[in-house]
Amino acid sequence: MRKIKAAVCHEFNAPLKIEDITLRAPEAGEVEVTLDAVAICHSDISFAEGAWGGSLPAVYGHEAAGTVAAIGSGVNGIEVGDSVVVTLIRACGTCPSCAGGVPTLCTTPYDGDHGPIKTADGGRLHQAMACGAFAEAVVVDQRQVVKIGKDIPMESAALIACGVITGVGAVVNAAGLRAGQDVVVIGAGGVGLNAIQGARIAGARRIVAVDMSAEKLEIAREFGATDGVLATEAKPWAQAKRAMGRGADAVIVTVGAIPAYDTAPRYLAYGGKVVMVGMPHSGQTSTYEPVVMAAVGQSMVGSKMGDVVIQRDIPWMVDLYTQGRLKLDELISGRWTLEQINDAIADTKTGAARRNVIVFER
Numbered sequence: 001m002r003k004i005k006a007a008v009c010h011e012f013n014a015p016l017k018i019e020d021i022t023l024r025a026p027e028a029g030e031v032e033v034t035l036d037a038v039a040i041c042h043s044d045i046s047f048a049e050g051a052w053g054g055s056l057p058a059v060y061g062h063e064a065a066g067t068v069a070a071i072g073s074g075v076n077g078i079e080v081g082d083s084v085v086v087t088l089i090r091a092c093g094t095c096p097s098c099a100g101g102v103p104t105l106c107t108t109p110y111d112g113d114h115g116p117i118k119t120a121d122g123g124r125l126h127q128a129m130a131c132g133a134f135a136e137a138v139v140v141d142q143r144q145v146v147k148i149g150k151d152i153p154m155e156s157a158a159l160i161a162c163g164v165i166t167g168v169g170a171v172v173n174a175a176g177l178r179a180g181q182d183v184v185v186i187g188a189g190g191v192g193l194n195a196i197q198g199a200r201i202a203g204a205r206r207i208v209a210v211d212m213s214a215e216k217l218e219i220a221r222e223f224g225a226t227d228g229v230l231a232t233e234a235k236p237w238a239q240a241k242r243a244m245g246r247g248a249d250a251v252i253v254t255v256g257a258i259p260a261y262d263t264a265p266r267y268l269a270y271g272g273k274v275v276m277v278g279m280p281h282s283g284q285t286s287t288y289e290p291v292v293m294a295a296v297g298q299s300m301v302g303s304k305m306g307d308v309v310i311q312r313d314i315p316w317m318v319d320l321y322t323q324g325r326l327k328l329d330e331l332i333s334g335r336w337t338l339e340q341i342n343d344a345i346a347d348t349k350t351g352a353a354r355r356n357v358i359v360f361e362r
Contacts, residue, residue: 006135012050030317036154058126061134087311169306179203187255
């Protein structure tokens with residue numbers, strides 16, 4: 001068992017504690033990755049606040065990149081020393097979802113209470129989201145990692161693991177946006193900016209960003225938005241439709257705010273689609289008029305992790321970055337140490353940050 005530093009959640013809605021934990025060696029089909037960077041996602045914060053329940057104590061973190069330190073038996077295509085992106089997408093490869101080409105919806109359960117990490121004294125420690133990357137190293141299934149080249153900074157590569165694939169994938173995979181179509185992105189935070197990038201890359205005609213902050217709308221334009229609408233204005237959907245000259249073919253909701261879900265269908269054109277990405281707290285509900293949507297052929301669909309196949313989509317996104325067509329460096333708001341993680345979380349909760357990244361010095 002190897003001792004490493006990790007940020008541990010012992011109590012919901014309380015500061016994380018930096019402490020020693022133990023990490024076992026990789027078993028069959030697993031890899032050990034020494035992390036260079038892990039970004040802070042709002043999902044990590046929601047989990048740590050108790051929004052979706054879960055087992056404690058726990059180590060969160062799921063948007064990471066690093067270097068392979070060891071491999072278990074049966075691992076193929078990955079070697080010690082490889083640079084990799086580490087994701088939470090633990091796909092068994094054989095369930096109906098995986099076999100059907102939708103690994104993000106793998107139905108094989110994973111029990112994080114019996115994963116590769118334990119407390120320093122050998123007690124139970126939950127590996128949240130099958131990852132537990134708020135730590136110096138992780139042991140994960142080989143299907144959770146994707147090999148990348150050395151020509152991308154690790155803190156930028158880490159962002160691809162969740163925020164980038166979720167935003168870009170929601171547009172390209174879930175919405176199936178075609179060149180010349182119009183899209184509205186509600187929320188111009190980290191995932192929203194990547195949805196905007198996805199729409200730009202897909203060739204959207206008009207990309208309308210909707211947010212509560214005028215400053216965020218200006219940033220959204222830097223990432224490809226053609227128009228911005230303040231969500232605080234009266235009937236923002238009417239302003240968005242004026243900007244497009246019509247309703248949207250796709251509305252991507254990237255925030256977990258119920259008002260955003262309640263109003264999302266109002267932005268749609270006939271036949272348009274709402275893609276639900278942002279995750280409200282458990283128990284919260286949204287309302288809409290199904291008769292209206294049925295009458296004009298509109299739809300709503302959930303999108304988990306951008307419906308990606310990471311072995312296909314992450315190399316594509318890395319290549320877009322190296323060509324200068326996908327902004328990653330510009331998404332980073334701040335770089336922090338593991339010891340500063342509570343400050344980084346507090347900064348993220350202000351809503352001003354695009355992505356804060358924990359960088360490990362080794």
